[in-house]
Amino acid sequence: MGSLSFGSSQSAIGLDIGTEHVRVAQVKPSGAGFTLTAYGHVDVPMGAVADGEIIDAAAVSSAIKELWRRSNVRGKEVSTGVSNQRVIVRLIDLPFMERGELQSAIQYQAQDYIPMAVEDSILDFQIIGDYMTSNDEHMMEVLLVAAHREMIGNTVTAIEGAGLKLGQIDVSSFAIVRALMGEGPGVLPDDEGQATAIIHISAGITNIAVVERGIPRFNRISSLAGSTFSQAIANALNVSFEEAEQLKIVVGLPDVETGEGEQTPGVSPEQTQMVHQSLEREVNKFIAEVRRSLDYYLTQTSQVRNIQRILLTGSGAQLRNLSAYLSKGLQAQVLIGDPLERMQVASSAQAAVNADRMGSVTAIGLALGGLQK
Template identity: 25%
Template structure:
C-alpha cells in the first residue's frame, strides 16, 4: 500500500494553514515564497501578484503589486476543462506581457466535476497514518478510478460517538490527474512554473481569512462566475461545507440573447452596460429577475442542506459574502438579502491588503469582487 501511495509524487499535505492544496512541486530548500495567482475561468483570466513585507518583528502585511483580467474567447475553457489550449496560451502570454509580474511560480485552481471534496469520518487515526491509508479510504469515496486522481487530505478534528469511541474527521480531496496536468501544462508552456493547483472553494476561503480574519460565526462564501458558482461555508478557519453549482452569468446572457433575439456578444454588453432605452431596460430586468430568483433558491437549498447535517446551531451562518464577476451586478446583494433573509455583502478581498501606489484605486475597487479567487491563489506559497 505504501508502494502505491508513493506513486502520488506530486502530493504534499496542507502546507498553508487550514486549507489544503495539491502541490505540484517536490520539496526544495529555503523559506516560503508567494506565488502568482492565476484564476483561469471560463469567461476571463484573473491575475494577482502580492508582496509580503514585515511591518514589525512579528507582523507583516501584503501589498498588491500586479492585478488585471482579460476576457477569453467563448469556448476556450468549458466546464472547467481547457478546450482550446493555444488560444488560452496566447491570451495568458498577452496578460503576462501587459502586467509583467515578477514571480515565476504560479498557482491556479480547478472546480466542478473534476474535483471531489468530501468530509469523511473514520475511526480515530494518527495524522501520519492517514497518508498510508488514504488511498484505500479514497477508493470508497471517489467516483473515479483511483489511478486517475491526485488525492490530498486535511484533518478537521476528532470527535467521540455515544460509545465514546474516537473518530477523526477528514476532508478528502481527489482531483482528476488529466485536468490538473492540463492546467499545469499550460502554465509551463507560457514560461511559468506550476506550483499549486488549488480548489476554487479553498482559494475563496483563504482570501476570506486574510481580509476578514476569524470571525466568531460561520459565513457563507458564494463566488458567482460565468458558468458556475462555488459555495463554501467557513467557520473558525475551516471549511465546513462546499458545493459547486451550475449557475452563473452565462444564464443571464443567453436568456437576454434568446428573448431579445440578439447575439450573445450584444446581450453581454447590454447586461453589463445597460441601456438608455427604458423599454429594453425593463425587458432585461424582467429576464434577469427570474434567473436570479433561481440562484437565490439554489443558494438557500445549499445552506438548508448544510444546516440539516449540522446540529451545532452556533455554526449556522449569519452572513453571506458574494464574489465573482456577477457580484459586480447592481443590487445583487440587496436582492439576495431579501430572498435569503440573511445579511448579504460584497466580498472585498483587499480589506487588509495595501495597494501599490502605481495602481489606480478606483480601478481596483471596480473589479475587487471578481478578483477574490485570484487573491486567494496569490496567497499560496512554495518552499523554494
C-alpha cells in the same frame, strides 16, 4: 546569512484561469499583513475554457503569455486553482490515526466518498481535528480533495506551455475563502450556532462555500452564473450574447421592493422591462439553487443552525440590486466581499486591480496560498 532582508521577502503569484478571463496577482508579506504588488487580467478566447475546465490548452497558454506581457508580474512559479465537476471536496469522519498512516489509508478509504475512480484521481487531504464519540471511539475529521488526473494534466500543460512552472494547485473555493476571510479560527468569528456563506459568481461558475470558524466545511459549484443571466436576456429579447451582456450590465435588476429600475439612455422602456423580467426569473432560480445547497449543508451539521451572513463576490456579483434580491430570498445579511479590504495595494498594482476589483478574489487567494508553502 544575516537577518537583514530589507523587506524584500519572498512573494508568491496566483494565476486564475476562467471562461472569460485569466488573472494574475502577486503578493508579498508586509508587516502584519500582505501587499499586492502586481495585478492583471486579460480575455480568454471563447471556448478555450468551459465549465471550469481547460479545453484548448494552447489558447490558454497564449492568453497567459499576454497576461505576463501586460502586467508587471515578476517570476515564473505560480499557484493555480481548479473548480469544476471533476474536483471533489468532502469532509469525512474516520477512525483516528496518525498522519503517516492516513497518507496510505486514504487511498483505500477515498473510493467510498468520491464519484470518480481513485486510480484516475489525485488525492489530497487535510486533518481538521479529532473527537471522541459517545461510545468512546476516537475519530478524526478529514477534508478530502480528489481531482481528476487528466483535468489537472490540462492545467499543467497550459501553464508550462506559457513558459511557467506550477508551484501548487489549490481548490478555487479555498482560495476565495482565504482571500475574503483569512485562514484559521478567529477571523470574522461567527456567533454561536451560526456560519458564514460565500457566494462567488463568475461567468460560467458559481462557487458556494460555508465557513465555520475560519474552516471551509462545505462547497458546491453551480453552473448558474453570469453567462446564464446573459443568455436568458439574449433569448428573451432575441439579441446576440454580447448585446445581452451589455444590457445585463447597464440595466440590471429593478429595485426589489418597488419593482422599478432606472431608465438607461439608449434602452427603451419595453427593453428595460424585458431585461428585468428575464433577470428576475433567472435570479429566482439562482436563489432556489443556493437555498438547496445551504439547506443541505444545514442538515449535515449539528453545530450550525443558521447561515448568519453571506459574502457575495466575483465579477458577476456586480449585477445591479442582486444583493438585495439575495438578502430577501435567503433571509440573511448579504455583504459584498472585497478582497482588498484585508491587504495593502502597492502603487504598481493600484490601477490594474481597481479595474477588476470584484474579479480579483480568486487570484489573490491563490497567491496568498502560495506564500504559505
